[in-house]
Amino acid sequence: MSTEVKQTESLFSKKNRKLISDPFNDNNPITVQVLGICSALAITVKLEPAIVMSLSVVFVMAAGNVIISLIRNLIPNRIRIIVQLVVVASLVILVDQFLKAYAYDVSKQLSVFVGLIITNCIIMGRFEAFALANGPWKSFMDGIGNSIGYGVILIAVAFFRELLGSGALLGFQLIPDSWYITNGGFYANNGFFLFPPMALIVVGLIIWAQRAKNTKLIEEN
């Protein structure tokens, strides 16, 4: 199966480690490739669903990449997109079923968005661009790297949205009750942060900050 992988290359060689580290910064799926924005807007109102969503995507992407990579030489070229779709969809349904059985409360919060992992363009993108052409171990690393790169941004956005929109983190109230205007204080939650457009603005600010630091990403013109 792994004919391309040189047996002498160690599992954590520099090249393999780059597969994991690249998507964090230089090639982040959300901030650089601008993929997976839809779910980044939808489930980042609170931190907890964002974390569970990230973990689900890590699982689906790593497992999916490995499966696709294992059967890459058996997949008929003409139906490869359908095969990829079947693999993601089955994995996502499995995740959904397990969440419903063992993490019921979280699965209620995520509701339809677990199903929407299927349409997450990052996953199909990695299957098509990477897993179809590389061995299982590399694909696994690539899957982990990209899904964590996605998850980190998701969690960062959710952090700001929950903190500024609800005055809480992971459901724990951080802003004291007495600060609120309704209780005679001076503070009010910013309701804007509860709406998807604000997530887009937060993502935009993150992209700005990232490009300011990492000048490699700035286009020539």
Add this chain to the structure above:
Amino acid sequence: MNVNSNGYTYTFATVMVVLVAVLLSGASLGLKSKQESNVKQEKMQSILASVGVEVNRDEAQAAYDEVITKVLTIKGGEVVSEDRETGFNVDMAKAIKSSNMEREVPLYVANKNGESFYIVPMRGKGLWGPVWGFVSLEEDGNTVVGANFGHKSETPGLGAEISTPMFTDQFPGKKISEAGIFQSISVVKQGTSSGDYAVDGISGGTITSNGVNDMLADCLAPYAEYFKNI
């Protein structure tokens, strides 16, 4: 072997579909009982919460059996069944489609510290999806003891606030009928509620608040006739 020939493509697709079907139906069957018991326990939790009994999901069944003494099924003001399972299994989403006097709806009778309460299940429409809840009444079938609401996908921080104490704490002490005439409880603009028959809505969650308003009127009405005669 030519992986791009028609024959191979068909074979591959067929084998893949069968394998995936077996895998997924296996997972679904294997996890079904656990999933269903989660849903059932959650429902018991909400029923109990409306009379102020807070339990973990694991303890819900035992507490439910202890606190809920009877489950009546009501139709047109008459009790049509006293079977616990029949009442518990009524699908409210279906029930609310028929008119007030036509529908068969459950009424839970609870006994807590020697006092008895009636618990009325409800279901209606919010902004993005269904909303539901349980309202508990004193023995007179008129004064509200507690209420809790759930929702499928209302906006967090706005409509979703209907399930927080900020909203539900307004209900205890409210009344649903005046001198035998059914009034329901209206959900009005925030800060304008007064009297026994209104509570404040959520500002910014107007459509959800209106949904709860309609749900209260719609789901309490079928019991009005029954409560009149107790």
